[in-house]
Amino acid sequence: MNCTQCPVSCGADRSKNKGACSVQGLKIAKYYLHPFEEPPISFKNGSGCIFFCGCPLKCRFCQNFEVSRAQRGKDISVKELADIFRELEDMGADNINLVTPTQYLSDIAEAFSIYKPHIPVIYNTHGYEKIESLKIADTFTDIWLPDLKFISPELSARYTSRPDYAKYALPAVEFMAQKPAAFDEDGKMLSGCIIRHLIMPLGVEDSINIVNFVAALPRTVYFSLMSQYTPCGDIKDIPELNRRITSREYKKVLAAVEAAGLENVFLQDKSSAEQSFIPKWDY
Numbered sequence: 001m002n003c004t005q006c007p008v009s010c011g012a013d014r015s016k017n018k019g020a021c022s023v024q025g026l027k028i029a030k031y032y033l034h035p036f037e038e039p040p041i042s043f044k045n046g047s048g049c050i051f052f053c054g055c056p057l058k059c060r061f062c063q064n065f066e067v068s069r070a071q072r073g074k075d076i077s078v079k080e081l082a083d084i085f086r087e088l089e090d091m092g093a094d095n096i097n098l099v100t101p102t103q104y105l106s107d108i109a110e111a112f113s114i115y116k117p118h119i120p121v122i123y124n125t126h127g128y129e130k131i132e133s134l135k136i137a138d139t140f141t142d143i144w145l146p147d148l149k150f151i152s153p154e155l156s157a158r159y160t161s162r163p164d165y166a167k168y169a170l171p172a173v174e175f176m177a178q179k180p181a182a183f184d185e186d187g188k189m190l191s192g193c194i195i196r197h198l199i200m201p202l203g204v205e206d207s208i209n210i211v212n213f214v215a216a217l218p219r220t221v222y223f224s225l226m227s228q229y230t231p232c233g234d235i236k237d238i239p240e241l242n243r244r245i246t247s248r249e250y251k252k253v254l255a256a257v258e259a260a261g262l263e264n265v266f267l268q269d270k271s272s273a274e275q276s277f278i279p280k281w282d283y
């Protein structure tokens, strides 16, 4: 079957060839209980993250470069993926967190038809999504966790392989923002949408545009402002990305968050801008 699951719509026959997302079969890099997501996601025992290999977006600054380019990882079957859902649940995971899943959407949907855990399922995406794929993902997703990386086509062309990032990401985030928020009595998130935005060096203007976009979404949406950009990946010829953001840049975006009246906000401690926060891959 020719794959059109993501906006690249490269049409690869993945039974024979790799797609533009660099993957063919079903391949993962790691699964474990992750303690460093937003508090109602990591909650008490950790989020049951499954890191999927490959990515159509190909951010030049990707902190998971080896995984997003599928240079490492382990091929598994759909049945083995369903077994991983069960194993993470048995380990006490507070949720199942599917990290960069869309290139495997049909496999993941099939795995959930084999075993659906009794804990929330999180769809953790770069935001570059087709609505028709999100509608399929919605059949098993409780919490949307999209990035909103850029509005500027110039920035997305410079930093990813996709100048049309915002053309797809903005309606995708609007779709995901419709999910009603719900928490249990202890504060664990059961349903909803958390939009993440990573402030980029020299990217304050685009960040402020993103804050204003989020401010116009339903007020049940949560916004996670991330300050941990750290130079990674293939950025030798992009000089502005060879530094972390400054306190001045961070404060400007934070002021925009306050001015826009956003209330449901998670802020990330700048001390988390360390490479030691990048997982060590298992495969």
Ligand code: SF4
Pocket: 003, 004, 005, 006, 007, 008, 009, 010, 011, 012, 014, 018, 019, 020, 021, 022, 056, 102, 103, 104
């Ligand atoms: S998910 Fe991969 S194979 Fe499918 S359309 Fe996107 S880039 Fe191509």
